[in-house]
Amino acid sequence: MSDWPNARNSNGDRHGYGSDGAQPEGARVMRHVQRGGPSAPGSVPRQTPSYDDNVYDDLYRDQRAQDPYAQGGGQGGPGQDGYDSGYNTGQVYGSPAGRGGGPQGPGGPPAPPRAPKPPVNWKKRITWGLVTFLALLLVVSVSTYFWADSKLKREVDLSKVIERPDGGKGTNYLIVGSDSRAGMSDEEKKKLHTGSAEGKRTDSMMILHVADDGGNTMISLPRDSNVTIPSFKGADSGKLYPGTGRQTKLNAAYAEDGPELLVRTVEANTGLRIDHYAEIGFGGFAKIVDAVGGVEMDIPKGFKDKKSGADFEAGKQTLNGEEALAFVRTRYALPGSDLDRTKNQQKFLAALANQAATPGTVMNPFKLYPTMGAGLDTLIVDKDMDLMDVASMFWAMKGVTGGDGKSMNMPISGFANGNVVWDKAKVKELVSQLNNDEKVTVSGGN
Secondary structure: OOOHHHOOOOOOOOOOOOOOOOOOHHHHHHHHHHOOOOOOOOOOOOOOOOOOHHHHHHHHHHHHHHOHHHOOOHHHOOOOOHHHHHHHOOOOOOOHHHOOOOOOOOOOOOOOOOOOOOOOOHHHHHHHHHHHHHHHHHHHHHHHHHHHHHHOEEEEOHHHOOOOOOOOOOEEEEEEEEOOOOOOOHHHHHHOOOOOOOOOOEEEEEEEEEOEOEOOEEEEOOOOEEEEOOOEEOOOOOOEEOOOOOEEEHHHHHHHHHHHHHHHHHHHHHOOOOOEEEEEOHHHHHHHHHHOOOEEEEEOOOEEEOOOOEEEOOEEEEEOHHHHHHHHHOOOOOOOOHHHHHHHHHHHHHHHHHHHOOHHHHOOHHHHHHHHHHHHHOEEEEOOOOHHHHHHHHHHHHHHHOOOOEEEEOOEEEEEOOEEEEOHHHHHHHHHHHHOOOOOOOOOOO
16 A cells, blocks of 8 residues: 655655645545545555544645635535545546536536526517518508509690589599500401501590599490580690581590590580599500409390400300400490490499409509509590599499499480480489589489
């Protein structure tokens, strides 16, 4: 058995330490043997040491007090110092396992708890998410508004219309479907059965009265209505043309001097002031129908018409742009000719408006923008009409054709030379009710 505890160094110091204070390797091994660890290689079997435990403990107590690493539990458990714990686990002095103050050790004090994660502030997250969504929606809405407003073709100058009647309550729109072929290729003209006639004429005309307090009314004006062309100022020349008192079809006014003379003729023959004008051509109408994916119609009785290209069977069916245009243009195959055609036009507009206003179209940008683009690209309006007026016109038209309001033909009293003659007394009563935003009780022509 080694007697290293009683050995002295060259300076006469006891404990087996060298002059530099380092503990000899043999001391570490003996210490290891004393504390119950496995025997070091080459050592003798474990024996009870012969030295005085009290002396040994006194020798190391001073050293432990001076060494900060010898404090605490470390891996050796409670009450053991860093030296003991290091030696007890086979570690040499100065190694991480042998140093004191090890809260991570199983025998030491518990590690300080981690700071808990702050709770998720869902209210704040939802608020910021909503703010972000609303800001994005505002940007998209404003951008869409200016994009759509820039597409409006403000080509009609109603200030050129002379001798106008006084206005009443509400807003009156003159909505015109023209046979304009502007921008159409020869192939499209052939496909849509429009022919290649120069200029443009009106295939349909309607007055839409948007009341200030509800009760909107749509009145179809047959293109063959017998009217008097009044005096007017040329839209392009500015020259004043006197009225001749001649009787002609209503659509002739449009063919003679365009939208301004048509407005002048309607106002002179009805006494109703027109506030806004809107017109769409053949090509634009067909594109709108195709953009919304077609319009479903229930046709009670089938009919064919070579001039319009119509060829329909009875029953429910979805019409594409080409078929829709043929449906609203047909008159020769119908018993009531132009009067029956106006009924088909109102019926189709109701279906088209409902289709265009469905969530599947409004909430789908891949349908909404093509639909708006198709309509606005060929929509001609007056110079004072803005996008809000267009929206008001559309929603009022949708409501009327959907049953929320009244739709009718202009009251008629008969026919003259194949033309439709208006009932002047009923027309006057109708205009009075419209000007006063009263419920329309006048019956229209069949």
